[in-house]
Amino acid sequence: MLFRSDRAMELLGVRVNAEPFAAVLDRVLRAPDTGERLALHFATAHSMVEASSNAALRAALNAGLTEPDGMPLVWLGRHDGLSIERVCGPDFMPALIEAGVPLGRTHYFYGGAEGVPEALAAALGARFPGMRVAGTMSPPFRALSDEEDAAIVATINALRPDYVWVGLGAPKQDLWVASHRDRLLAPALLAVGAAFDFHAGRKRRAPRWMQRTGTEWIFRLLSEPRRLAGRYTRTNMGTLVVQTTIDDPTYYTKPFTTSFSARLRPGEELMEYICQENERSEEHTSELQSRLHLVCRLLLEK
Numbered sequence: 001m002l003f004r005s006d007r008a009m010e011l012l013g014v015r016v017n018a019e020p021f022a023a024v025l026d027r028v029l030r031a032p033d034t035g036e037r038l039a040l041h042f043a044t045a046h047s048m049v050e051a052s053s054n055a056a057l058r059a060a061l062n063a064g065l066t067e068p069d070g071m072p073l074v075w076l077g078r079h080d081g082l083s084i085e086r087v088c089g090p091d092f093m094p095a096l097i098e099a100g101v102p103l104g105r106t107h108y109f110y111g112g113a114e115g116v117p118e119a120l121a122a123a124l125g126a127r128f129p130g131m132r133v134a135g136t137m138s139p140p141f142r143a144l145s146d147e148e149d150a151a152i153v154a155t156i157n158a159l160r161p162d163y164v165w166v167g168l169g170a171p172k173q174d175l176w177v178a179s180h181r182d183r184l185l186a187p188a189l190l191a192v193g194a195a196f197d198f199h200a201g202r203k204r205r206a207p208r209w210m211q212r213t214g215t216e217w218i219f220r221l222l223s224e225p226r227r228l229a230g231r232y233t234r235t236n237m238g239t240l241v242v243q244t245t246i247d248d249p250t251y252y253t254k255p256f257t258t259s260f261s262a263r264l265r266p267g268e269e270l271m272e273y274i275c276q277e278n279e280r281s282e283e284h285t286s287e288l289q290s291r292l293h294l295v296c297r298l299l300l301e302k
Helices: 021-034 045-052 055-063 071-079 089-100 116-127 146-159 172-180 195-199 208-213 216-223 225-247 268-279 285-299
Strands: 008-011 014-017 038-043 065-068 106-111 132-137 163-167 188-191 255-257 261-263
Touching: 008 071, 014 045, 014 055, 021 038, 021 089, 021 188, 038 045, 038 055, 038 089, 038 172, 045 055, 045 071, 055 172, 065 071, 089 116, 089 163, 089 188, 089 195, 106 116, 106 146, 116 132, 116 195, 132 146, 163 172, 163 195, 172 188, 208 216, 216 225
Parallel strands: 014 065, 038 065, 038 188, 106 132, 106 163, 163 188
Antiparallel strands: 008 014, 255 261
């Protein structure tokens, strides 16, 4: 960790906001009145590792407010003595919508597969009576022409929503928010990804106890093993390996106390083991998750 204060920390070149959930919610809620033009990114460990080798993504995250969506980010901050809590996109969306109903805040939903933003708006409207929807759009899954993009910007600006919710998947949604922040009049653009499918009822979210204990990633991996196995083993654990090695290159000396008996050593050896396990993850998913979660805990204990 190269930088930290009471309100922010730097991980892998990205400045992560450390303000509590309630403070972030209040700031975004008041943005239409204060005149702020905000861009919010809800970063996971996957986002951080991607940004460490992607200058455009790193710049996009640093241009806005990057919130600690993933528990590994929270654990790393607390490990360094920072008071930090999870600010998760799927939690932030309903919280802001509910708080905005009495104030007449308006929302635009941009992203998701065909029919998803409409289903999302309907589901949230039923949950929060009085919610005002300015519009919805499911853009095509291809690069847009300059003319198409300009038309979308003009449409959103004409509707004048207070909040534009973006669900294009990371890192595409983060790059989109950064490139459109100066072109859109809405006080806040929010890149929330999976929140679209969760609240539209298209995908199940992990039980609350897993969300609280930082094991939500295991539930998602078990739900979509083929798509997420690489992300949650190689990439997410890479965050912990790289960052903890930066802090203390000699740290990996603790025993790995499962049936797989070994001693953890710097970066490459641990990542080689994780990648080998990832190749067999479809056959040994449960065992793999138990081991990786233990590794995560060990890396954060000194």
